[in-house]
Amino acid sequence: MKHLVRAMLVAAVLLAGLAAAQVEILYWQYQFDARFDAMEQLIEQFNAENPDIVVRQETFPYDAYQQQVAASLPAGEGPDVVQLFYGWLPTWQRSGYVEPLPAEFFDAAELDATFVPMAQAAKLGGTYYGLPTAVRSLGLFYNKDLLSEAGYDSPPATWDEFIEIAKALTIKRGPRFEQIGWGVAPQGQEHHVIREVLTRQFGTAPYSDDGTEVLYDSEAGIEAFAFYTGLITEHELGVIDFVPGTSGYREGFRSLQNIAMIFDGSFAIGATQNTAEFEWGVTELPVGPSGVKSNFGSFWMNGLTPNALADPAKTEAAAKFLQYVTSPEAMELWLDVVGELPARQALIADPELAADPVFGPFIRSLEYAHATTFVDESAQRAVIMDAVNRVVLEGVDPEASWLQAAAEEQALLDQFAQ
Amino acid sequence: MGLGDGLKAITQLPYLGGSQVQTKRGQEQIGARPRRFKLTLATREALWAYAFLLIPLIFYLFLRIWPAFQAFWLSLFSWHVDPAQREFLGAGYYRDMLADSKLHRALTNTLLYAAIIVPAQLVLGLGIALLLNVVTVFRPLFRAIYFAPYVTPAAAVAWVWGWMYSENFGIINNFLIEWSIFWEERGLPWLVIDPQPFLGDPDQALFAVAVVVVWKQLGFQVVIFLAGLQGIPRMYYDAAKIDGANSWSLFRYVTLPLLNPVMAFSVIISTIYALQLFDEVVNINFTDQGGPLNSTLTIALYMYQEAFARFRLGYAAAVVVLLFVLIMIVTLVQLRFFSKRVEY
DSSP: OHHHHHHHHHHHHHHHHHHHHOEEEEEEEEOOHHHHHHHHHHHHHHHHHOTTEEEEEEEEOHHHHHHHHHHHGGGTOSOSEEEEEGGGHHHHHHTTSSBOOOTTTOOHHHHHHHBOGGGGGGEETTEEOOEEEEEEOEEEEEEHHHHHHTTOOSOOSBHHHHHHHHHHTOEEETTEEEEEEEOOOIIIIIHHIIIIIIHHHHTOOSBOTTSOSBOTTSHHHHHHHHHHHHHHHTSOOOOTTSSOSTTHHHHIIIIIOOEEEEEEEGGGHHHHHHHOOSOEEEEOOOBOTTSOOOEEOEEEEEEEOGGGGSSHHHHHHHHHHHHHHTSHHHHHHHHHHTOOEESBHHHHTOHHHHTOTTHHHHHHHHTTEEOOOOSSHHHHHHHHHHHHHHHHHHOOOHHHHHHHHHHHHHHHHHHHHO | OOHHHHHHHHHTSGGGTTHHHHHHHHHHHHHTSOOSSOOOHHHHHHHHHHHHHHHHHHHHIIIIIHHHHHHHHHTTBOOOSSGGGOOBOTTHHHHHHHHOHHHHHHHHHHHHHHHHHHHHHHHHHHHHHHHHHHOOTTHHHHHHHHHHHHHSOHHHHHHHHHHHHOTTTOHHHHHHHHHHHHHHHTTOGGGOOOOOOGGGSTTTHHHHHHHHHHHHHHHHHHHHHHHHHHTSOHHHHHHHHHTTOOHHHIIIIIIHHHTHHHHHHHHHHHHHHHHTOOHHHHHHTSTTTTOSTTTTOOHHHHHHHHHHTSOOHHHHHHHHHHHHHHHHHHHHHHHHHHOOOOOO
16 A cells, blocks of 8 residues: 555656646647648647647637737737738737747758748748748639530630630629629639739739839739729629628539639638539639739748747747648648648649649649738738729729729838838 | 696505605614614615625726726837837827728718617617507517527628628519519509619618618617516506597607606617627628728727737727727717606
């Protein structure tokens, strides 16, 4: 009996010691089933390999995510390692929510060489504030059944073909649309299409290289914007909010099958595979009038919060975990489970992946994709969205509306530079 | 004998008169026996009440009043996670608010919402309550039906209304089309109404949202007014009827004045709700919250966007202070307007 008590005491002391030596890391991302599962698998592997570190994951609905982060960190609570959209970095960094990656664990030159060029957008003032596990580009998703019913065996490759096919697939009865060829969604991915795809295809970069100046208020920029609004007002290829709801254009395409084509990101592959009960395909974005290809690239990055820098043991553990979730193995698992493209050049160059009918178009697009240097993503999105709405809903002249947008966005850029 | 005389006679009935006061005095006399602290029973009861009230009071001070002051304090600084790095701006954000056209739009929208929602709820709430008060069969069922929207989550309400309002699929536009066909066939084309964009039109969206809010909140008003109506003693009506009052006089001189406190409550509650409007607006146009073109934007939503989409928590705090001042002024004015007591 005495022995048993002594043994239990020893065990208790050992366990307490072990617990004290263990560093706890809290990881946050927004709730999305596939992303949650992939991260759980990564955490399980990481915890097994690092008995002195315990990583825990917490998730929040997308709409409450930034709110949770905004409120928790000032109270000294919340995550050590956090996932954020790269476009949020400037506003998060300015308020101290993310810290620079510590140089003793991350070599900037090596990151520059091994990650896809787009990952440069995780830098501010030449310093990395985080790293992506996966990157995404945009593609044109199309309903093969609807297209072939209308006599089209292949998806549009140019904007002219896009207009022709979308027109053929739009059914209007009286004043109302029953089916539309194109699920118009400026609030979805299309503000990116206008900004990074159409402006470049019509002959102008949207911003100066350092991202401080709006350049799309040029003639080419106006032409690009008028082309986009013309697809809605003149060609009547579709209407905004055709299907009501959070992302009605997706529901109309995937479930209701009354939308023939939509622009969406590679992140939509998994959901489309799970939902669509018809033959669908995906292709690169239409080529511009002078043959220019362009695309919008983006990513979610993992960064360290001030909590992670609270003490050296914690910093080391958080850095280790961040290295792990951005390692080649993690990226391969992420591709398998979530369907998002790896963020390392060596993996992207995989010829098998580039030949894949679904992943291929996105991989090929990455070569000519641009990641906008946002300063305030939500406000900048609203500027473009309002520009479209002024033309489509209020009948404002596209040129006037676009110049107003340019002035509004320039004001945001100036405000941030102060 | 006039109407006033009848009412006077009733207030002199012993039930409403001095008998209660007498009992109270009686209690005081019992409690007035010599004691160590010489507290009357009434005082001791009051002390106990305060003691129990203290707990919610501390809770309220700590979780409501104190954060309100904190919000004011925050509005004087630029935002940073680390308090040491917050830069003092003084009235800087308040000056910014003067030039912020989006905020001005949110402010006028919010006042417009209140101007639509409050009278609509008052009139409809009272009207339905009066009708339900007459209904004796299935009254609980009707009450439940009117109350159901109030307990339905805003997100679900917004989703369903979003579909009903849809320009291409909505039931309202389906009806308008059937209606138009009906009158066109009968050679009355001037009765034709084209399908409407509702939420898709910056000129219609705010009204469309206001309708949803009224529909959703109406049940609460109905229940409040029903309780108020049932709290009016029957004898006032009986006395007035003896005096020969018709149903309009009954409503005008008995129901309406005696419902004054309930109406004040209703108006103040629905005004505060309208000024803080958020849930319905956010959910009904999820992809362009407050849109299209800021036509449905409210102050509360603008505050939320500034704080949690743009991480400008200092400015958002200044907007909160504005909202607080606005609500306080409106409520004080309303209290003054409604505070006249009616006694018969």
